[in-house]
Amino acid sequence: MCVTRKYAPPGNNIYCATNIRIAGLDLDSWVDNIHIPNNFIYKCNVRFLIEKQYTCTLSHCLDIQSDSLSYVARIFENMSVLKVALTGLSKCVRHTCSPMLRTISTSTPLCQGIPGSVWNLGRLNHIAIAVPDMEKATALYRDVLGAQVSDKVPLPEHGVYTVFVELGNTKLELLHPLGDKSPIAGFLQKNKSGGMHHICIEVDDINAAIVDLKARNIRTLSAEPRIGAHGKPVMFLHPKDCDGVLVELEQA
Ligand SMILES: C[C@@H](C(=O)O)C(=O)SCCNC(=O)CCNC(=O)[C@H](O)C(C)(C)COP(=O)(O)OP(=O)(O)OC[C@H]1O[C@@H](n2cnc3c(N)ncnc32)[C@H](O)[C@@H]1OP(=O)(O)O
Numbered sequence: 001m002c003v004t005r006k007y008a009p010p011g012n013n014i015y016c017a018t019n020i021r022i023a024g025l026d027l028d029s030w031v032d033n034i035h036i037p038n039n040f041i042y043k044c045n046v047r048f049l050i051e052k053q054y055t056c057t058l059s060h061c062l063d064i065q066s067d068s069l070s071y072v073a074r075i076f077e078n079m080s081v082l083k084v085a086l087t088g089l090s091k092c093v094r095h096t097c098s099p100m101l102r103t104i105s106t107s108t109p110l111c112q113g114i115p116g117s118v119w120n121l122g123r124l125n126h127i128a129i130a131v132p133d134m135e136k137a138t139a140l141y142r143d144v145l146g147a148q149v150s151d152k153v154p155l156p157e158h159g160v161y162t163v164f165v166e167l168g169n170t171k172l173e174l175l176h177p178l179g180d181k182s183p184i185a186g187f188l189q190k191n192k193s194g195g196m197h198h199i200c201i202e203v204d205d206i207n208a209a210i211v212d213l214k215a216r217n218i219r220t221l222s223a224e225p226r227i228g229a230h231g232k233p234v235m236f237l238h239p240k241d242c243d244g245v246l247v248e249l250e251q252a
Pocket residue numbers: 128155158160162173175183184186187196197198200221227228229230234236238239240244245246248
């Protein structure tokens with residue numbers, strides 16, 4: 001799906017295309033009337049967030065039948081006002097200044113937000129494959145399939161050796177057990193020839209994601225985010241809560 005210029009009048013940014021009405025008021029009047037700290041930036045960002053959440057519906061006229069106060073409460077529930085102010089402003093500037101951004105693909109975070117949520121799912125970072133023989137697996141991707149592969153890196157804190165295979169649009173992470181308590185050892189016991197172990201998806205705010213997912217009863221597999229293979233905070237989600245797939249979220 002593509003949202004193109006035809007939905008937006010020339011000279012305006014994409015958000016002008018949607019006529020959003022909340023609780024019977026147009027968005028501007030509604031934002032003017034809401035009782036949040038009397039600060040222009042806060043109001044700007046509330047407006048921005050609502051537009052951001054709803055523009056992708058492709059609707060020219062969107063009626064949100066919602067009690068205005070509870071709607072604001074939901075928006076503020078999961079966010080720090082400062083973060084919203086900064087994110088909102090920088091995104092507003094980008095969207096008003098660059099005509100290129102009038103074309104939005106569904107793979108951008110813009111189209112993936114959940115109404116009222118302050119975090120967005122990003123790109124697929126990697127797919128991890130547990131392998132019983134790292135040298136053999138590396139040789140397969142490097143010598144037989146012709147991919148660029150990284151060096152083998154030990155990550156004792158995760159109980160794994162890793163090799164990354166570059167694929168252009170994403171990566172494969174080959175995993176082999178390191179140490180007695182490696183989570184990969186148990187997996188390989190059950191899957192002797194190896195197999196897909198997890199997928200890793202980027203998120204723009206891992207802490208907000210964790211709070212939100214925990215509230216939705218999705219189990220996280222460590223108390224706090226840990227530093228993953230790319231030196232960034234990561235969190236694993238229980239496969240039983242993710243349709244049988246072990247999901248790793250990585251801070252983008
Ligand atoms: C460096 C870093 C990075 O990329 O940044 C990494 O890759 S670290 C990569 C390694 N680190 C991790 O995997 C950390 C997160 N993983 C974990 O906490 C654990 O491995 C669990 C996923 C919770 C599995 O725990 P454990 O092996 O003790 O339990 P288990 O074997 O009894 O499994 C419980 C149930 O989950 C299923 N299960 C286990 N591993 C699975 C997997 N990878 N994908 C899908 N399902 C899986 C089992 O089949 C079983 O289902 P049934 O009951 O139906 O039989």
